[in-house]
Amino acid sequence: MEQVKQIESLFGSDFNLLAGLPISIVLEQKVPGELNEWESKITKLIEISRQMGVERTGVTIHTGNPEAGRLLVEKGFEHFSSKVDVHKDLKNHEASAKKTSWRSLESTDLSEEEFKDYWEQAMSFSANQASTLTMDQQLESVRTELGEGWPSVCRVFFEGETAIGVAIPHIEPGMPGEGRLFYFGILPSARGRGLGSFLHKEALSMLKEIGAEVYVGSTHVANVAMQRVFERNGCEVRAYTESYYLYF
Numbered sequence: 001m002e003q004v005k006q007i008e009s010l011f012g013s014d015f016n017l018l019a020g021l022p023i024s025i026v027l028e029q030k031v032p033g034e035l036n037e038w039e040s041k042i043t044k045l046i047e048i049s050r051q052m053g054v055e056r057t058g059v060t061i062h063t064g065n066p067e068a069g070r071l072l073v074e075k076g077f078e079h080f081s082s083k084v085d086v087h088k089d090l091k092n093h094e095a096s097a098k099k100t101s102w103r104s105l106e107s108t109d110l111s112e113e114e115f116k117d118y119w120e121q122a123m124s125f126s127a128n129q130a131s132t133l134t135m136d137q138q139l140e141s142v143r144t145e146l147g148e149g150w151p152s153v154c155r156v157f158f159e160g161e162t163a164i165g166v167a168i169p170h171i172e173p174g175m176p177g178e179g180r181l182f183y184f185g186i187l188p189s190a191r192g193r194g195l196g197s198f199l200h201k202e203a204l205s206m207l208k209e210i211g212a213e214v215y216v217g218s219t220h221v222a223n224v225a226m227q228r229v230f231e232r233n234g235c236e237v238r239a240y241t242e243s244y245y246l247y248f
Contacts, residue, residue: 003052010041010048016175020141023133025049026058032239035061035068042075046246056132056247063240077244081129081220084227086235088204088215090179093234095205096198101158102167105151112139115166118156122166122185127223132245142182146170153182155206157199164190167203171212179204179212196225197232204233 004019011017011027014035018026027045029035042059049057059077061068073079103110116135123131131138143150150170157165168182181203186196204215217235219226 001052003048006048007045010044016172018145020145021052022054023137023141023144024054024056024058025052026060028060029062029241032062032064035065038068039071042071046075049246050248054248055137056245058243058245060241060243063242065242069242069244072244072246075246077246080132080243080245082222083218083220083241083243084237085216085218085239085241086230087217087238088233088235090204090208090212090215093204093208095208096201098198100164100199100202102155102202103158104156105154110156115139115154115156118163118187119166119183119185121163121187121189122183125188126185127225128220129222132247138183142168145173146182147173153210157202159190162189163187164195165199167199167206169203169206169210169212171207171210172216177211177213179207179210179215181207181215181217184217196229200229201233 001021004017007025008017014030014033016028016030018028020026045057059072063082069079105112105115116139119138120135133141142154146153153168153170155167155169156163157167165186167184170180170182172178172180184200184203186199207215215235217230219230
């Protein structure tokens with residue numbers, strides 16, 4: 001899409017663009033640094049977003065840019081969350097000796113409705129800020145951002161016939177070797193048993209299996225439990241960031 005190319009050209013190599021069209025677009029600042037011509041770029045971003053007809057536009061910048069954050073708010077963006085970003089080299093990642101079963105949307109015994117229900121349960125009572133998207137919009141974002149083959153990465157972990165967790169491992173489009181979890185979470189009924197670290201490690205193994213060389217993840221600063229999971233599984237803090245959204 002021509003407008004996507006316009007945005008990529010406008011922000012250059014300083015930002016990643018996640019295009020979850022037609023619902024949203026999100027810009028992520030790659031490394032800390034001065035944001036030059038920030039006001040004119042954000043003004044143009046809003047203009048292009050309106051032309052595209054997206055429902056929301058997101059901008060994530062590194063903590064330590066208070067003036068850039070204030071300008072976003074002045075332009076109508078809302079501060080959504082403060083996050084901690086992590087990474088891990090997967091070359092030496094070792095899979096757990098213990099395994100758990102899982103099903104994906106490629107499977108005939110997991111429907112889209114069931115997957116959305118498990119995903120919604122996993123997001124409930126989370127320390128992360130609640131998403132502003134409906135479950136239909138969440139799944140549509142997966143479909144549009146990840147493209148062909150997206151059903152294969154929408155996965156639910158099971159103990160017997162009981163769902164215990166959800167993971168969406170994928171290679172970030174346009175970023176060869178960069179593995180991410182579009183979502184990872186434990187269902188409320190399975191929490192408090194130490195499953196978070198184990199299932200997250202399983203998800204990292206899934207990323208390695210599909211060709212990821214490095215894992216890039218994040219969680220909200222308030223989610224101390226997930227930060228402990230990152231630490232247990234050898235992830236290192238890469239940056240602290242602030243996320244803002246403009247809703248149309």
